[in-house]
Amino acid sequence: MIDLSVKIGNMILNNPIMPASGTFGYGEEYKDFFDLNTLGAVVTKGLSIDPKAGNLPPRIYEGERFLINSIGLENIGIERFISEKLPFLKNIKCPTIVNFFGNSEEQYYKIAEKLNFIDEIDGVEVNVSCPNVKKGGIEFGLDEKLLFNITKNLRSIIEKKALIVKLSPISSDIISLSKACQEGGADGLTMSNTLKGLSVDSDKMLFNIGNKIGGISGPLLKPLNLRIIYEVRKFTDIPIIGVGGISNLKDALDYFAVGADAVQVGTANFSTPDIMHQIICQLKDYLQIKKINNIRELRIHD
Numbered sequence: 001m002i003d004l005s006v007k008i009g010n011m012i013l014n015n016p017i018m019p020a021s022g023t024f025g026y027g028e029e030y031k032d033f034f035d036l037n038t039l040g041a042v043v044t045k046g047l048s049i050d051p052k053a054g055n056l057p058p059r060i061y062e063g064e065r066f067l068i069n070s071i072g073l074e075n076i077g078i079e080r081f082i083s084e085k086l087p088f089l090k091n092i093k094c095p096t097i098v099n100f101f102g103n104s105e106e107q108y109y110k111i112a113e114k115l116n117f118i119d120e121i122d123g124v125e126v127n128v129s130c131p132n133v134k135k136g137g138i139e140f141g142l143d144e145k146l147l148f149n150i151t152k153n154l155r156s157i158i159e160k161k162a163l164i165v166k167l168s169p170i171s172s173d174i175i176s177l178s179k180a181c182q183e184g185g186a187d188g189l190t191m192s193n194t195l196k197g198l199s200v201d202s203d204k205m206l207f208n209i210g211n212k213i214g215g216i217s218g219p220l221l222k223p224l225n226l227r228i229i230y231e232v233r234k235f236t237d238i239p240i241i242g243v244g245g246i247s248n249l250k251d252a253l254d255y256f257a258v259g260a261d262a263v264q265v266g267t268a269n270f271s272t273p274d275i276m277h278q279i280i281c282q283l284k285d286y287l288q289i290k291k292i293n294n295i296r297e298l299r300i301h302d
């Protein structure tokens with residue numbers, strides 16, 4: 001029997017493949033493309049305490065090996081999510097992971113308090129790549145002490161659900177930041193969020209994105225995130241969810257090889273909406289052919 005399951009805190013995923021936040025809506029948007037019950041988990045678009053309108057268009061630019069987006073974390077806010085989107089997710093068999101963010105520590109805790117009482121939510125993924133408006137706009141996730149405090153306080157609020165912290169790829173000291181999350185009580189880490197970038201049309205003398213600067217996603221991120229996970233894996237034993245540029249089975253296997261326990265697929269969902277379903281089927285076949293019973297055996301030991 002092939003065991004594809006992954007345990008993150010109290011949450012058990014039947015397989016290690018799930019969507020990356022913000023590229024899969026609230027789940028329902030993809031229901032006609034494949035059976036969502038086959039996913040390892042559904043991960044929602046990032047939620048804030050109040051609805052957010054997002055940034056000026058154009059919001060997405062497609063380059064050759066990357067996408068730049070400046071959606072601006074547009075979302076319907078936690079209350080509307082609970083009343084309008086959760087009823088659909090309740091009927092999906094795989095775990096639901098809610099991604100959220102705040103612009104102050106208090107906002108993170110307020111959302112966590114609301115989510116903690118919803119039985120149908122199995123895990124939370126905390127996006128800490130947001131500016132702390134009270135501290136001059138420095139990202140929460142780049143300040144080791146603050147990251148430890150936020151994680152510790154969220155841990156005391158989120159009692160039974162899996163607590164996953166999603167880190168930014170830009171820190172030069174990702175190991176200390178990961179340790180801060182683990183010591184604060186995180187059950188898992190997602191690595192990583194988008195990387196800031198810019199794209200111009202020098203011929204037309206225009207910026208390609210309304211906000212000028214946006215987040216790079218897609219294949220360009222893969223070597224960066226493989227390196228980050230490889231380095232962090234040596235110092236952390238909590239589950240790592242790898243994300244960045246995964247668009248086929250080989251990409252996912254590369255992430256497992258360097259130490260990821262599960263993976264998320266983001267940008268690739270836009271061009272191939274059933275890509276995760278394909279990867280799950282191919283992963284099962286691959287393990288069968290290779291006579292490997294457990295995905296942990298896919299890791300390189302060096």
Ligand SMILES: Cc1cc2nc3c(=O)[nH]c(=O)nc-3n(C[C@H](O)[C@H](O)[C@H](O)COP(=O)(O)O)c2cc1C
Pocket residue numbers: 020021022023045046047067069071073099127166192193194216217218219221243244245246264265266267268
């Ligand atoms: C259009 C778009 C919206 C995103 N929205 C969010 C979000 O709301 N919260 C979050 O934590 N990450 C968000 N991300 C980042 C992705 O979850 C993921 O970390 C990143 O895109 C790298 O994965 P990929 O290369 O497979 O796309 C977004 C990415 C894209 C492209």
